[in-house]
Amino acid sequence: MFRSAAFRACSSLRPRSAQVARGFSTSRCIRSDAYVPTSLDTFTEEEQMLREAVRRFAVDVVGPKVREMDENEKMDPSIIKGLFEQGLMGIEIDPDHGGAGSSFTSALIVIEELAKVDPSVSVMCDVHNTLVNTIIRKHGTKEQQDKFLPLLAESTLSSFCLSEPASGSDAFALQTRAKKEGDHWILNGSKMWITNSYEADIFLIFANIDPSKGYKGITCFIATKDMGIKIAKKEQKLGIRASSTCTLNFDDLKIPVENVIGSEGKGYKIAIEVLNEGRIGIAAQMLGLAQGAFDKAVPYTYQRKQFGQPIGTFQGMQFQIAQAAIDLEAARLLTYNAARRKEEGKPFTKEAAMAKYWSSQVAQRVSGSAIEWAGGVGFTRETGIEKYWRDSKIGAIYEGTSNIQLQTIAKFIEKEYS
CATH class of the missing domain: 1.10.540.10 (Acyl-CoA dehydrogenase/oxidase, N-terminal domain)
Structure with a gap:
């Protein structure tokens, strides 16, 4: 094993x-x-x-x-x-x-x-x-x-169910509602862009039990698919296509009261906390993606000859490859710095945002360059290099867009210098 x-x-x-x-x-x-x-x-x-x-x-x-x-x-x-x-x-x-x-x-x-x-x-x-x-x-x-x-x-x-059609970057403008009836909660609403949802059997669902309290009414529930969770649509995507992304509907979904996570009204705090950690996970995904594209394309540049020499030995190519290697190392350091800080109990929200932002940017640049380094071969699906570029785009979108990461970083800077 x-x-x-x-x-x-x-x-x-x-x-x-x-x-x-x-x-x-x-x-x-x-x-x-x-x-x-x-x-x-x-x-x-x-x-x-x-x-x-x-x-x-x-x-x-x-x-x-x-x-x-x-x-x-x-x-x-x-x-x-x-x-x-x-x-x-x-x-x-x-x-x-x-x-x-x-x-x-x-x-x-x-x-x-x-x-x-x-x-x-x-x-x-x-x-x-x-x-x-x-x-x-x-x-x-x-x-x-x-x-x-x-x-x-x-x-x-399992699947993590937070986003909705009307709540993307404003993730806590939830419309899904939960009402207590006896020893159960009854959920109604829908979720969108939910990863793993097609294959999952355990779901964490965020719903508002008291809209008058705003985000303080948000509560987290554990549900299983056999309770009646309905998959309304499986998205067809540009990249990470094997990863299921679905719209879910909840029509009088009946969840036992003992399936509340934390306590009533603590869903917002729970989600914010875990998403800060999750962003480091996305940074690691984008780092791996970029390294995978780099590892596939660079050897080809030393095998393919033009004008009597490997294309990877031309100065223009050498500079591009070197810059990509620097970007990868910076992404690696940012990612594992955020991880070590988290494990040591130090503040890491800003560092997580930096790691997620930078790694997603690097993933797009390096995977795009990898296609160009491999030329026509890189543009074909046979080598798999183009897939890294398609997969890279999601890094700037999920678990907080690039603009949300920049906003988070800027708030810390403002607090420090103002």
């Missing part, structure tokens, strides 16, 4: 059990001689082993199916199953609930490595881990955690 190598890095420090053995690593594996990273792009031995394990899974298992999934606009069920089998869908979930008990940085490593091969698979894993799992881990009751976390770690895909 691909997860075994990373898991062995800490296996001698804790008892093995059937549940723990499912995980690929632990979050705080510390020996007296453990190496502690001193720079942002230096990783522990355990993190490097994880990276290699995920890279092999991405190349060997995901890679052969990328073009077919993109053409069919459908995620292969075997890929979803494989992610669960490798322990990659419960990265931060405690081993007692069947997860790996690993770190946020480990989650980003997984997201980045998957994106190098297929950003569609990467975002599916990202949303499941950094949004849904995180909310239930941090805000769920013990009963909710005991019921849902084992499923989320081992078998059941």
Whole structure:
């Protein structure tokens, strides 16, 4: 199993059990001689082993199916199953609930490595881990955690339902309403642009229980598909086409009162908190995407000859490749800086916005350049290079547009200097 190598890095420090053995690593594996990273792009031995394990899974298992999934606009069920089998869908979930008990940085490593091969698979894993799992881990009751976390770690895909037709960047202008009737909440409304929703069976839904209170009426609910969630439309998209994006309808959706996450009216706070973390996940996805395009196109420039020499040795090409490498390194440092700050309990909202903004910009530039470096071959679908460019555009849109990131950064600057 691909997860075994990373898991062995800490296996001698804790008892093995059937549940723990499912995980690929632990979050705080510390020996007296453990190496502690001193720079942002230096990783522990355990993190490097994880990276290699995920890279092999991405190349060997995901890679052969990328073009077919993109053409069919459908995620292969075997890929979803494989992610669960490798322990990659419960990265931060405690081993007692069947997860790996690993770190946020480990989650980003997984997201980045998957994106190098297929950003569609990467975002599916990202949303499941950094949004849904995180909310239930941090805000769920013990009963909710005991019921849902084992499923989320081992078998059941999830979806995060916030956006609506009338609430995009203004994400909390929600029209979905919830009314309490006895021991249930009755939800009515719709959600739009919902990732993973076609394949998911567990949903976190944000609805307003008291519109007179504005955002303070927003509440988060756990629902399952069999409660009556209806998929109204599956979007046909420019990029990340294998990742499902659907419109959902809720017509008198009946949810037990014990399925409220946190408490009534705490949905806004929960969503803001998790989206700040989620933006680092998108930064990692865009970083991996850009690196994947770079890794595919650059070798070609040293194989293709024109005017008696490899095109990659012409100064004009060398300068473009060097600039792309600099942009990639800057994106990497911003992304893992935000991640380390988050793990250390330091403020990271501004850094997350910077990482998400810059990585999405770099993804578009590098993937676009990669097509040009490969010329006509890069423009064809056969090589897969053009797919990175199509997939890159979403980075400037979801989990906060580029303008929203700039606005967030500007507010911190204003606060510091005004």
